[in-house]
Amino acid sequence: MFIRRLGAIGAVAALTFTMAACGSDDTTDTADGGDTGTGEDTGAGGDDGAMMDSLRIGIKFDQPGLGLREGDAYTGFDVQVAEYIAGQLGVDAANIEWVEAPSAQRETLLETDQVDLVVATYSITDERKERVSFAGPYFIAGQGLLVRADETEITGPDTLEGKVLCSVTGSTPAQRIADEYPGVQLQEYGTYSECLPALLSGQIDAITTDDTILAGYAAQDQYAGQLKLAGEPFSEERYGVGTQKGSELCQEVNAAIEAMIEEGAWEQAVQDTLGAADFTPGPGNPPEVVEDCA
Numbered sequence: 001m002f003i004r005r006l007g008a009i010g011a012v013a014a015l016t017f018t019m020a021a022c023g024s025d026d027t028t029d030t031a032d033g034g035d036t037g038t039g040e041d042t043g044a045g046g047d048d049g050a051m052m053d054s055l056r057i058g059i060k061f062d063q064p065g066l067g068l069r070e071g072d073a074y075t076g077f078d079v080q081v082a083e084y085i086a087g088q089l090g091v092d093a094a095n096i097e098w099v100e101a102p103s104a105q106r107e108t109l110l111e112t113d114q115v116d117l118v119v120a121t122y123s124i125t126d127e128r129k130e131r132v133s134f135a136g137p138y139f140i141a142g143q144g145l146l147v148r149a150d151e152t153e154i155t156g157p158d159t160l161e162g163k164v165l166c167s168v169t170g171s172t173p174a175q176r177i178a179d180e181y182p183g184v185q186l187q188e189y190g191t192y193s194e195c196l197p198a199l200l201s202g203q204i205d206a207i208t209t210d211d212t213i214l215a216g217y218a219a220q221d222q223y224a225g226q227l228k229l230a231g232e233p234f235s236e237e238r239y240g241v242g243t244q245k246g247s248e249l250c251q252e253v254n255a256a257i258e259a260m261i262e263e264g265a266w267e268q269a270v271q272d273t274l275g276a277a278d279f280t281p282g283p284g285n286p287p288e289v290v291e292d293c294a
Contacts, residue, residue, distance in 0.1 A: 054095040055086050055091045055096050056099055057082045057096055057117045058099045058106060058110075059082060059100070059101060060100070062191045062193040063217075065213075066216055067119075075273070080265075081241075083096065084260045084269075085241065085256040085257070088259055103120075103168045104168075110131075111132070116247075118242035119138075119242075121239055122134075123141075124239070132243065133245050135240060136257055136289060137238035137289070137291070139281070139287065140236060141210040141282070142232075142234065143172075143173045143234055145157070145207070145208050146229060147227070147229075149225060151205070151206075151228070154205060156231030157234045160206075161181075162185075165186050165187070165207070165208050166194075166199065166206070167209055168191060168209065169189070172235075173235075192213060200227075206230065211233050211279075212279070215279040219276045241253050247293075254289050
């Protein structure tokens with residue numbers, strides 16, 4: 001049972017704003033060739049000065065339970081958060097243009113005006129705040145370890161000496177392993193889904209990233225009985241919604257996140273998307289929105 005914060009919050013005001021164009025005015029393709037729609041710039045970063053009637057939102061395309069693309073369908077907790085925020089901003093879900101946002105490209109997508117928001121297990125860090133503005137947090141996660149079901153030696157970060165781990169280039173978990181666990185052999189791939197075959201075949205010993213992401217993979221039908229989470233989370237990852245630096249949109253997103261938590265939609269989204277993995281959000285959830293969008 002989740003504990004909701006008490007007290008009412010104000011209704012989210014209708015959002016009307018204009019923005020000067022920055023970056024390309026007709027290109028929204030990601031650097032790795034993700035399918036991002038027609039390329040028409042009609043989102044919040046558009047250069048026509050019109051009232052916003054659509055949003056370009058960066059998500060992960062390969063994270064079950066969080067951000068997953070299957071054909072033309074997009075599912076997961078981050079997707080539901082993004083759709084709720086869009087609704088509070090007056091944008092129907094049908095008018096969201098989903099853009100693939102690999103970990104290493106999230107800042108660039110915002111800085112080059114290819115997306116208006118990034119909702120992609122995007123940990124808030126001081127280094128990233130130099131380049132983008134964050135709303136949130138909307139979730140508190142923790143770094144974990146995913147291993148084969150028959151693994152007995154790995155029980156937490158203190159048992160990783162000499163082990164081969166896989167994570168994603170540009171991610172906070174990969175940087176933490178590199179900085180704090182020098183005895184670990186770290187292999188970095190473009191996406192977490194690329195790590196899974198290597199884990200199942202024994203080429204690596206564990207995948208490390210946020211426990212939410214790992215739970216989503218472990219819950220997939222094709223991996224039933226083959227994978228498990230090892231030990232307790234060993235970090236605190238505060239997921240935020242990335243916006244372009246200094247964007248007026250950031251404060252509106254904060255209000256939308258508060259509304260989602262207050263109305264119970266946050267709790268329902270967790271159950272809908274991560275409940276199948278028998279996953280319970282850790283301490284601090286649902287979070288208090290504290291980012292000032294500086």
